[in-house]
Amino acid sequence: MTELLTTLWPALLAAADIGLAASTSAHVVLHKRDVRAAIGWVGLVWLVPFVGPALYGMFGINRIRRRASSLRARRPSARNRARTEAGATGAPRGSPACAGHIQPVARLADRITGTRVLPGNTIAMLEGGERAYAAMLDAIEGARASIGLLTYIFDHDSVGVRFVQALGRAQARGVAVRVLVDGVGARYSFPSIIAALRTAALPAGEFLPSLLPLSIHYANLRNHRKILVTDGCCAFTGGMNIRAGHCATSGPAAIQDVHFRLSGPVVAHLAETFACDWAFVTGEVLAGDAWFPALPEDGPIPARGIASGPDEAFERIHWAILAALSVARTRIRIVTPYFLPDTTLATALQLAAMRGVRVDIVLPERSNLRLMQWATGARLLAFLARGCRIWLTPPPFDHTKLMTVDGVWSLFGSANWDSRSFRLNFEFDLECYEAGFAAELDHVVDRKIAAARRLSRAEVENRSLGARLRDGSAWLLSPYL
Secondary structure: OHHHHHHHHHHHHHHHHHHHHHHHHHHHHHHOOOHHHHHHHHHHHHHOOOHHHHHHHHHHOOHHHHHHHHHHOOOOHHHHHHHHHHHOOOOOOOOOOOOHHHHHHHHHHHHHHOOOOEEEEEEEEEEOHHHHHHHHHHHHHHOOOEEEEEEOOEOOOHHHHHHHHHHHHHHHOOOEEEEEEEOOHHHOOOOOHHHHHHHOOOOEEEEOOOOOHHHHHHOOOOEOOOEEEEOOOEEEEEOOOEOHHHHOOOOOOOEEOEEEEEEOOOHHHHHHHHHHHHHHHHOOOOOOOOOOOOOOOOOOEEEEEEEEOOOOOOOHHHHHHHHHHHHOOOEEEEEOOOEEOOHHHHHHHHHHHHOOOEEEEEEEOOOOOHHHHHHHHOOHHHHHHOOOEEEEEOOOEEOOOEEEEOOOEEEEEOOOEEHHHHHHOEEEEEEEEOHHHHHHHHHHHHHHHHHOEEOOHHHHHOOOHHHHHHHHHHHOOHHHO
16 A cells, blocks of 8 residues: 555646646636736746645735625615715716816716715815824814724824824714724834824724735735725825825925815715725724715815725726826826836827827936836836926925826826736725816926926936846836835
């Protein structure tokens, strides 16, 4: 018997490997959306016996969608959405009267988000951390029923401590407080803010805690959203994390950014997104008027929140941007800290420029992520060659994320122009259909361009061979940056 097993074990091992590789390949073919990723995983599971399937099991399966789906039936989304839209009046859903040729963007987003454009909102832009944090802390101090705070980075510094103290005072006066921090973002400072939140007896959760600090900047499946909702009727969102660097005006830690305060029916979209993420992490379902009150119209702006992520909300922001690019007639303006669009977005931008649309792309001259800056540099020549104008803003690092199209449609929020935001992270953006608000954002872009320098085609072409090789090598990592 022993001799028989000795003779047969290589064949049994090979059969086991073939069976495991075949079943893993079947899972890849059935579940992977991206053909390049599918080919890579299939190659790995066949070329690296046993280890390849094990790696796919650990890193290749999207468990986010599975767990989110199990909680979907318990979410308050349908009830809240129906109440919000039934109480809203004004322009037909999905067809803002002021949008004109932009209306197809609204119709597409109707289908991909399952929500509608809600008229009657007020949106105030808050530039810089001092102004944004003061408004957010005032809203927390004024809350009487509920506070939901979701952020990617929540540093344990002077600003973070102010937020913890304000949240503690709110809870002491009877406000229901819930705080959700991304598991990686919570570890950008030491000690983690999670300990301070729990010491203050504040209900706090971590979104997918990570034990891999070395991958902190490039970790996948992060909750990159920034949402604060107080009493279900006042909300804040944008690109600003909670950290002291947003209040600095100079030095390596200084960060420029903008945030936004919202009121009106669209606040329900932010409240629902927070509630879904909270339920995902803790299993607690938030419901009732404390979290989802009736929201009357409060201003002139039709708007919609777009939650996107590697679950059932896959690529929603990506598709909305593509739709806006496809209907642009006169100008496209983009401000982003990270610019690594995929082939589809890059082609859409370049085609828009080639058909006569004025395309302005505003980027920081010095990124806080060196690999990202190198990878971006490898692809800029194609945009310049096809008529896009690229502007580089001086320090401090500009973390602003804005987009306007034809002075009518605008987009802002947490998403960057890279695959990580469009495919791998959970993001939240807000689209607006109002010329007056778009003009406010365009004014911000004008000021940034006035302070920036224009990147020339010759400057990119004349880089040294070493710089081109460095940038090209970094670009190979672009799906993971």
